[in-house]
Amino acid sequence: MRRVSEARLVVVGDELLGGAHADLNSPELARQLARIGIAVRGVETVGDQEEVIRDAVESALSKASLVICTGGLGPTLDDVTRHGIARALGVELTRDSEALADVYAWYERRGRPMPPTNERQAFLPAGAVRIRNRVGTAPGFRVVAPGTATSLERWVVALPGPPSEMRVVLTEELIPWLQSSGRAREALGERRFHLFGLSESDFAQEVGEWMERSAEPRMGCSAKYGRLLVTLRSTCEGCEAQRLLEERAQAFRERFSVHIYGERDDRIEFVLGQALIETGIEVTLAESCTGGLAASLLTRVPGISSVFRQSFVTYSDEIKVTALGVPQELIASHGVVSAQVAESMARGAARVAGARLSIAITGIAGPGGDTPEKPLGLVWFATTFDGVTRCFERRFPPGERNWIRTLAAHQALFLGWRCLCDAGLAPPHSDD
């Protein structure tokens, strides 16, 4: 048995190649595998054809000792991942009694007979061990590539495609198996930083030679929804690499402290939500252009109900007046997208909800509604915290409607979190 340090993924599905939806499984696999020291080195996405699945599995097996396939384990005739893997390994499909029992049991728990088509899901490559899936009908499986000496064992794993099922099977079955069987190893050192309020270009300028390809540790940077993810990774094992990593991480913290909002969690809604829950500070939101998006992000946080009782989606001018008490004259004289209206919305929401922290958003997400003075992408924010109201203007790059809304919702939550930081109620790196 050999410890695995690298994995390759084969993602199966015509619907993915056709663009029906994004592949959400690979990021989840990459994150969970990284935590047990296994790096994903490549992902190949292929269609629902036996031959291309076979080719992709063969190619991946030639480069890594762990190949994980997702998708194509369903009951329909276009689900042929098991066939493709069997052909890559040169074995037959055989009916697996444990897998069959799983599928029967799934239907039994729902008080329904198993449709005959689902029997297909119990056929696995010869020699495979089924992996339980308690949340769906498709069992996964793991199988050793035949003909390999034990010291060079190469595994092919198949997991179900629906992300909600994949995640459960991965977390509850595959990761524990990799750990308990001694295949996982310690992860190479890594530090992550999540930053707000810097563009990638500004960051590159600022960070200089820390980002050279030859630097130890190696730095990576990527942008998402107006945030930056900066990663420091050791490129080798050992105390010296560890020391360099710690030093660089500490220097990085000092240099970028006002921008860093987290080191573990990149989700500003979780950083803010946790800080609110810990301090018991009640929050509310008044949303116009984001139409409930900021509230829906914040309510992703488990336990948020202890500090969040209500929020306001006030889409029309009239409702801003009736629900939040924004003076009609303010809208008439400054326009609904203005500092004055944002401030009045924040104060009104804080008052109506009786919340210590209130965040308001009003902006132009388009299409239409923009003017030369108030262009597409202009968004005004305001926060009211313990009676003190502050406003902020952002001009997001003109883009499509939902992009601007998404940037605005994240910005709003960041501003709420900054209120807590400035008041000393949240640590600058709240999730350390």
Next chain:
Amino acid sequence: MRRVSEARLVVVGDELLGGAHADLNSPELARQLARIGIAVRGVETVGDQEEVIRDAVESALSKASLVICTGGLGPTLDDVTRHGIARALGVELTRDSEALADVYAWYERRGRPMPPTNERQAFLPAGAVRIRNRVGTAPGFRVVAPGTATSLERWVVALPGPPSEMRVVLTEELIPWLQSSGRAREALGERRFHLFGLSESDFAQEVGEWMERSAEPRMGCSAKYGRLLVTLRSTCEGCEAQRLLEERAQAFRERFSVHIYGERDDRIEFVLGQALIETGIEVTLAESCTGGLAASLLTRVPGISSVFRQSFVTYSDEIKVTALGVPQELIASHGVVSAQVAESMARGAARVAGARLSIAITGIAGPGGDTPEKPLGLVWFATTFDGVTRCFERRFPPGERNWIRTLAAHQALFLGWRCLCDAGLAPPHSDD
């Protein structure tokens, strides 16, 4: 010059392999290319290293005459896609004056000097033509693989990685170029159906041999957020294939009419939103466990402000009473997740907002709050339309909090749309 019918994608980014976020570019590329008759046959995701980018581009070029790379065009030192492509083609990087002018102009429009690091972005493989990017600093480019006869021209294209930039450059530059240069061709016939209320297993059982791999047209099926996407695709060109496609599509419509909510748009929020806008029916929402998610989906629809003025995020019991007029006794006797409370929320929201259609959601998204009688995943919905209130119970498979919330938000919008259908106010296939 040859018409292109197949493309391969090379997606570049350590952050994608590391799981920092999902690849949203490939689905967008696949959809837009499919519309001009170019099928994406494979996607390979690789890290930010010159050698692996070079290998992936070489491999893709050996299988398809159009290779599109995304990502790795930024100003930072880990952006090496241009280097990898140059090495795959065996050419040098040279400074492109048009690309440089683009980057300068981008900063000039923002009234800022160009940081020196951004000059890197103007270095392109020799022979490349830059592709304009009006929304970001990274110009894309297209380059012919050297040494190929014109009749077998093979192209490598590089597009920026941030999805908001990629989409604009693709839509405004690459697709028009492919079309105007005669490289695109007519798409093979395809019909898509979006269904709600059927599991993939039930569907497989029902649809039988229509899904055989040898069937003409070929049927594909995938599940997402409780919806099914069913695709019929001709596997060859010609009148006969076209006739078979039309016949099967018509037979499919008749057999699954109660489940089909759209043929073009899979987004139930757009199907409902368009129907509301066309009929001028005002809508509101009262959300508990979904915390604004249903409203945020519905407000993605441009022009929704003509029928949507406000909605309610009533997270606590108390706010359901004060904001919507739900009787306290109803909550005490039936529990907050119940048919009675859902109905009362829907009626209250319709009354307060003065809306003809109102949709309410109250459920148990966890973690915690569940009981044997009211398990995790139980959600009650109610709709009030022209004064008539109906309720619906769904028991979603136990899963993580945000999964249940997402299913519930989509289900709620579907129920709203069914109200319009049942009243004859929306066509069963509203987006045909």
